[in-house]
Each structure stands twice: as structure tokens, then as C-alpha cells.
Amino acid sequence: MGLDELHARISDKTAQLGVIGMGYVGLPVACVFAKAGLSVLGVDIDPQRIDKIAAGVSPIEGDEPGLAELLSEVVKTGGLRVTTDYEEVRACDVVTISVETPVDADHRPAYRALGSALRSLGPVMKPGVLVIVESTLAPGTMMSLVKPVLEDASGKRAGEHFYLGHCPERVMPGRLLNNLRFVSRVCGGETPEVTAAMISLYCHVVQADLDPADCVTAELVKTAENAYRDVNIAFANEVALICEAVGGDVWKVRDLVNKSPGRNMLLPGAGVGGHCIPKDPWLLVSRAQEQGVPIRLIPAAREINDTMPLHMAKLLDQALAEVGTAIDNARILVMGYTYLENSDDTRNSPSTVLVEALRQRGTEVVIHDPYVAEYQGELVEMAMGCDAAVMMVAHEVYRAVDFEELRSALRSPVLVDGRHAIPSLTGWVHRTIGQSFTP
Template sequence: MELSELKNKIESREARLAVIGLGYVGLPVAAMFAETGFDVLGIEIKPDRVQKINAGVSPIEGDEPGMDELLAKVVKAGKLRASDSYPALSDRDIVLIDVETPVDDHHIPRYEALKASLRSLAPVLKKGALVIIESTIAPGTMQKVALPLLEGGSGRKVNQGFYLGNCPERVMPGKLLANLRSLSRVVGGSTPQVAEAMVSLYRCIVQADLDPVDWITAELVKTVENAYRDVQIAFANEVAMICEALGGDVWKVRELVNKSPYRQMHLPGAGVGGHCIPKDPWLLAYGVEGLGVPLRLIPTSRAVNDGMPLHVVDLLEDALAEAGGSLAGARILVMGYAYLENSDDTRNSPTQALVERLSQTGASVVVHDPFVSEYQGDLLSAAQGCDAAVLMVAHTPYKTLDLAALKAVLRHPALVDGRNLYDSTALRAAGWVYRGIGKPAALSAQPNQVSY
């Protein structure tokens, strides 16, 4: 198939689409293309997901506006169906790949899912089809992994027997559909003409800029934008600890810093989680592995952000001591296990690191999370017999929590606020021993010990 024919098929919605990997990203993408009139086949290896999706039920359990209704609609209309059968891809004109791309404990990309999907796709790939990797990948992956696997497995050459692109996703759980529509995208093609064909495809769902580029630029933009976010959050976290030590309030400091031109200080907090931000900086770093580029800022920022749940434990120890308790042998209520407010996504949850550290100190932990099925239930019942509480995620139900009722069931009125959710002045006035990220420990400042 010539590219001009593919473009015509896109414009007439006759192009048959497939999405491999129906997770947080692939499922909304598949549903949105189906809504605009394309026939979409989803390939997913988890049988329970396939079953749920074919019943029109979204497996994403967090608060995801519009997702349940959209999925039910497109499945009922026969525009989207899920399967675990790769041979069913043989009539697909366009195949998007949205599988997970984590890193291991040594920060090396784990491409098992990506390689498996490419290996299974290649032998059944339709002649002239367009394959687009939407997963986040280390710079160089298109050239070194995707291209050889597809050429080798299909027996065809890129730009002759098939076309290949990289169009990384920018969505965030909680806003998946809105993000897909409204956020701009970089569209990296194997040639400028392929990028142009990709632009006409994404124009069907995206109402923002679509910037045609080459592969390496697309790979770099995605990993750099997430590394940027991680570095900025690390800066905010370091400033938060400076403020705590000096009796300043990082939230006030940040507000006023951001009045200065060109300053956009990020939000500090109890840790950075999710599938993307903790690993995408490592994907970027992997892209220059062995090339002699001295990386200092990116690894340091990762360390700062990974240290935040441990800092929460220090704050808790301090609060408990002031309240007359101690951490060893204490039972701690931890509010929030997802990595993001109002989401069920627990990947790389900062709470996991907190729980591990608490266990090492001899404390036991009761976790509550209204969005994570394992930890749902009545919060006050969970709090019974606990010594203190830690807020790790700013889920909406925690905003309206009856703090007086919580205080009444805790053994000590000690609370650590990891997300600046509560009014520290009001809590202290109500008798809480309060600690918060970036908040002064007590009402008086603590001068440091050096002479000026």
C-alpha cells in the first residue's frame, strides 16, 4: 500500500486499526479512534481484561471521566473488540503499540513486552501497514530494537514493505480522554512523508498541535519532558526540606517565588510514583549509556525524589515523639496507596517505600485507599488502635475527612501531611501534633548554628 492510499483510507475511516496493549494508555486510545469511526481491534495478553473490555466494562477503576460510557458505546456499536490473537492483526492497516516499558532495579529498560509484541506482530504484518510505537522508549530504541525486529520478522524493508513511527503518549490517569484530545503530540516518522501520514491519523482525535519530526527527536522529547518534571520536583523537594529546617513554609515561598518572571517552581511532596516519571529519566539516561555524557542532575533528582517517603518517616518519628509516643512498635495509619490522587494506579507507589521503611523501624502499618480495592473500607475503623496517621495521597475523600473523629480514635494526635492537604494552623489549634512536607516543625523558627 502506498502512503497516499493509506492517507485516503484514514480520511475515509476505512483504515483498519489495531492497538496492542490495552492498559491505561492503549484502552482510551483504542476507544477514541473507535469513536471517530475506525474499526479497532485491541490485542491484550491478560484474558480478564479482554473479557471485561468485550463486555463493554472498563478495567480502569480510578476516577476516569467519560471512560466507562465511551467504552460501553464503542463496544456496543461493534467498533472496538479485544482479542489475544495476533494472527487477527493480518488485515490491519495501522497498528499502535502501547505496552509497558519499565526499567529494572539497575535502571535498565525492560523491553520484554515491547519485544514480544513486535516479534508476534512482524510475521502477520500486512504489506504496507503503518506501525506506531506509542510506548515511552529510550532514545535509539526505534533504530536498535523496533526496526530490526519488524524487518527481520516480516522479511520486509521499512518504507517499502511497511512504515514505522513513534508517537509517544502524554496522558495522565484521571484525565486520560481529556488529555488525549487536548494535548499536543510529537509525531516521529521513518520519513517526513510517514510523519505526515501519522499527522492525518492523529488529527482524527487530537485537537492540538501535531509536530512531525524524526524518530530520535520524538524519543528525546518524551523522555526529556518527563526527566524535566522529575528534576523540577526534586528541586521543590530540596527547597521543602530547606524550609522545614529554617522554619519557613515552602508553599508560601513557592507562591511568591513564582511571581518572579520565568520561575515555575513545581510542587514538593511525599514522593514521585506511577509508571512514567520514576523510570523515564532512566530511559533517557540509557540512551546515552557508554557515550561519555556525564549525567549528574538526572540521577541525583531521582535519589532526592526516592528519598521523600523516607523523609516522611522522619517527620512521623518527630511528631510521635512530640505527642509522647515512639515509632518502634507503633501502629501507623497510612492514607493513600495509589501514586496519584483519585487513581487506582499503584505502580511505583511512594507509599510502598514508606511502608517498607516503617516495617524496618519496627512499626506496623494499616493502609487505607478508597480507590485501590485491596485497601478500601471504612477509614475510621481502619484507624482504630493506630498511634498516628500519615497522609500520602490527596484523594478527594480525604479532603472532607472528619479529622476530629480521626483524632478521637488515634492513640496520639499525630499527623504527617505529605501533600499539603490540610490547614496546619487549624490542625494545631485543634490539638494535633502536625508535621508536613515543607512546613515549619513548630510555630517558631529554628536558627541554624553557623555564624554569619
């Protein structure tokens, strides 16, 4: 099939779509395309995940408005089928890839999942298929890795026997469907004709700009937008540390800074987590660093954000000292273990860093999180016998906690708030990140 014919099939929705990787990104993508009327095949190597999705049940357990209902609907109508068997991908005219793209401990891109997906896809590619990578990539990866691996695995040539594009996702857990439908996208095709076919595909589901680009521009935009966020959060965190040191209140300072035209200071906090923000800055810089380009700001921002959970331990230490308890002998209630409020996603969670640091000092830790099966329980009961509580995630349920009850459960009324989620409490030793205090 030539590109013109494929483009026509995409436009009239007779093209069959394969979605490889049915995680936080791939699952909602598959659902919205199925709802739009395309026949969709979802592929994942995790059989438990596939069984769940095949039964119409979402494996994502955080608050994800509309997703569970939409999944159940498209599975029932047959618009979405799922499999672990790549053989079935032979029928697909378009394939999107949304597998994880983390970095290793040395911050280098780790493309094990991507490489494996490409090697499984290559031998089953239909002639003339359009392959779109939605996973986030280090700039240059489409041409230096995706293209040669697919050519090698398929024995086919890009631009002749198959077509390549990169359309990175801009979703965020908690708003997956909303972001998919209403946030603009960058469509980076190997050629302008491929880009045009990609735009025809995404306009079935995206009600926002679909900006044409080439592959490397799409790679750069995605990684730069997340690095931008990381750097700006690091700035807010650094100002918070300065405020604590010089007698200020970062929350008041931020409000007033943002009254100055063109300023948009972000929220400081107990740390940055998730699959994307902690690693996308490293993806952005990786190729340039290899070439000896001096990269300073982005790694410095990473370091600042990575140390914020340890700063929480320091605030705890100071607050406990006020009630005469040494942190090494204390028992601490950690409120929230995910990286984001009202989500079940624990990837790169700042709480893991705090918990490890506390345990290394001999501190006993009790973890509560309503979205993580392992840490569910009655908060007040779990607080009994603890010397202090530390709020790491501003889950909605924490805002509704009865603090009088919590106070009577704790051995001493100590609360450290890493998210500025709790209004001022009287009768407590209450510390909020970015606010100075006089002991």
C-alpha cells in the same frame, strides 16, 4: 499497499486500526479512534482484561471521566473489538503499540513486553502496514530495536514493505480522554511521508497541534518532558527540606517565588510514582550514559525524589516523639496507596517505600485506600488503635474527612501530611512537609 494508498485510507477512515496493549494508554486510544469512526481491534495478552473490555466494562477503576461510558458505547456499536489473538491483526492497516516500557533495578530499559509484542506482530503484518509505537522509548530505540526486531520477525523491510513511526502519548491517569483529545502530539515518522500519514491519523482524534518530527526527536521530546518534571519536583523537594531546616514554610516560599517573572516552582511532596516519571528520566539518559557522557543532574533528581517517602518516615518519627511514642512500637495509619490522587494506579507508589521502611523498623502499618480493593474500608474504624496517621495521597475523600472523628479514633492526635492537603488542625501534632516546627 503503497504509502499513498494507505494515507488515503487513513484520511477517509477506511483504514482498520490495531491497538496493541490495552492498558492506561491503549484502552482510551482504542476508544477515541472507534468513536471517531475507525474500525478498531484492541489486542492484549491479558485474557481477563480482554474479557472485561469485551463486555464493555473498563478495567480502570480510578476516576476517569467519560471513559467507562465511551467504552461501553464503542463496544456496543462494534467500533471496538478486542482479542488476545494476534492472527486477527493481519487485517489491520495501521497498528499502534502501547505496551509497558519499564526500567530494571539497575535503571536500564527493560523492553521485554515491547520485544514480545514486536515478535508477535512481525509474522502477521499486512503488506504496507504503518506501525506506530506510542510507548515511551529511550532515544534511539526505534532504529536500534523496533526496526530490526520487526524486520527480523516479519522478513520484511521497513520503508519498503511496512512503515514506522513513533508518537509518544502525553496522557495522565484521571484525565486520559481529555489529554488524548486536547494535548498536542509529536509525530515522528521514519520519513516525512510517513509523518504526514501519521498526522492524518491523529487529526481524527486530537484537537491540538500535531508537530512533525523524526523518530529520535519524538523519543527525545517525550523522555525530556518527563525528566524536566522530575527534576523540577526534586528542586521543590530540596527547597522543602531546606525550609524545614531553617525555619521556613515551603508553601509560602513557593507562592512568592512564583511571583518572580519566569518562575514556576512545582509542588514538593511525599514522593514521585507512577509508570512514567520515575523511569522516563532513566530512559532519556541511558544511551548517552553508555557512551560515557557525564550525566549528573537527572540521576541526582531521581535520588532526591526517591528518598522523599523515607523523609516522611522521619517526620513521623519526630511527631510521634512529641507524644512520647517510639516509632518502632507504633501502629501507623497510611492514608493512600496509589501514586496519584483519585486514581487506582499503584505502580511505583511512594507509599510502598514508606510501608516497607516502617515495617523494617518493626512498626505496624494499617493501609487505607478507597481506590485499591485490598485496602478499602472505613477510615475511622481503621484508625482505631493507631498512634498516628500519615497522608501520602491527597484523594478527594481525604479532604472531606471529619478530623474530630479521626482524632477520637487515633490513640494520639498525630497527623503527618505529605501533600499539604489538610488545613491547619488545632489540638493535633500536625506536621506538613516543607514546614518547620518548634517542638
